[in-house]
Amino acid sequence: MRSFEAGSATVRILDDGVFVTDAGNLFGGQKKAKIKGSMRPVLVEAGDNLVLLDAGFGPELPEILVGRYELRREEDLMDHLEEAGYGAEDVTHVVLSHLDADHVGWALEPPSFPNASVFVQRAALEEAKGMPEGDGRREAVPAVGRGLEEGWCELLEGDGEVVPGIRVEVRSGHSEGHQVVWIGSGEDAALYTADLAPAKIWLDPDLIAGVDTDPEAARRNRIEVLTEAEEKDAPVILYHEPKDPVVRVRRGEDGKFEAEPV
Numbered sequence: 001m002r003s004f005e006a007g008s009a010t011v012r013i014l015d016d017g018v019f020v021t022d023a024g025n026l027f028g029g030q031k032k033a034k035i036k037g038s039m040r041p042v043l044v045e046a047g048d049n050l051v052l053l054d055a056g057f058g059p060e061l062p063e064i065l066v067g068r069y070e071l072r073r074e075e076d077l078m079d080h081l082e083e084a085g086y087g088a089e090d091v092t093h094v095v096l097s098h099l100d101a102d103h104v105g106w107a108l109e110p111p112s113f114p115n116a117s118v119f120v121q122r123a124a125l126e127e128a129k130g131m132p133e134g135d136g137r138r139e140a141v142p143a144v145g146r147g148l149e150e151g152w153c154e155l156l157e158g159d160g161e162v163v164p165g166i167r168v169e170v171r172s173g174h175s176e177g178h179q180v181v182w183i184g185s186g187e188d189a190a191l192y193t194a195d196l197a198p199a200k201i202w203l204d205p206d207l208i209a210g211v212d213t214d215p216e217a218a219r220r221n222r223i224e225v226l227t228e229a230e231e232k233d234a235p236v237i238l239y240h241e242p243k244d245p246v247v248r249v250r251r252g253e254d255g256k257f258e259a260e261p262v
């Protein structure tokens with residue numbers, strides 16, 4: 001299991017398996033080529049808090065995605081959490097970058113983390129509510145709504161510190177209210193980009209996913225956030241990257257960011 005320090009926090013990269021789907025499902029159009037991605041939720045020990053960033057697909061592939069996505073795994077997020085020396089009850093906070101099915105699974109009902117508060121941006125919830133029936137993002141809405149009533153879910157309104165050393169920043173484009181996470185502080189920070197730049201291919205600012213809600217915002221935010229990571233020499237954690245999910249980035253003359261494995 002990969003782990004490193006960022007400020008006074010310890011960061012561990014967990015794993016919830018690999019999805020396989022037609023490229024058309026991510027880029028739009030009829031592309032039949034298969035595309036693969038990992039799910040790598042991030043566990044951060046920050047003082048007395050144990051914070052999980054995103055929550056994989058959950059116990060099984062959600063019903064609405066059966067036939068479109070295939071989920072391959074021998075071990076899941078809970079197994080990896082245990083390998084890290086923790087049980088589900090030890091998690092104190094779960095930060096959801098946005099409400100897509102591959103990021104929220106284990107945080108929904110029944111909540112797998114009985115002692116955790118789950119944090120979502122209000123804008124992400126509002127957008128998901130407006131999605132058509134059967135959309136992967138829309139499916140999370142009822143559970144989040146109940147979570148609000150039952151007290152395991154909290155809505156955020158913009159940027160801020162969730163716990164000391166863990167700061168969310170709204171960087172929309174992939175979805176409204178999509179948040180990235182800075183771990184640590186100042187010059188000793190790491191960046192979790194979530195789906196703003198989820199794998200190495202997405203370090204090219206001009207690559208736009210058909211599923212991005214606002215492609216121009218995605219492009220602008222990707223450049224701004226990765227430029228800041230380069231300036232801080234911060235490790236960048238890539239949620240869907242099958243190999244080398246932790247990289248440092250350098251912007252090349254062609255405008256694309258290049259990845260060096262950490």
Ligand SMILES: [Zn+2]
Nearest residue numbers: 100102103195
């Ligand atoms: Zn994703």
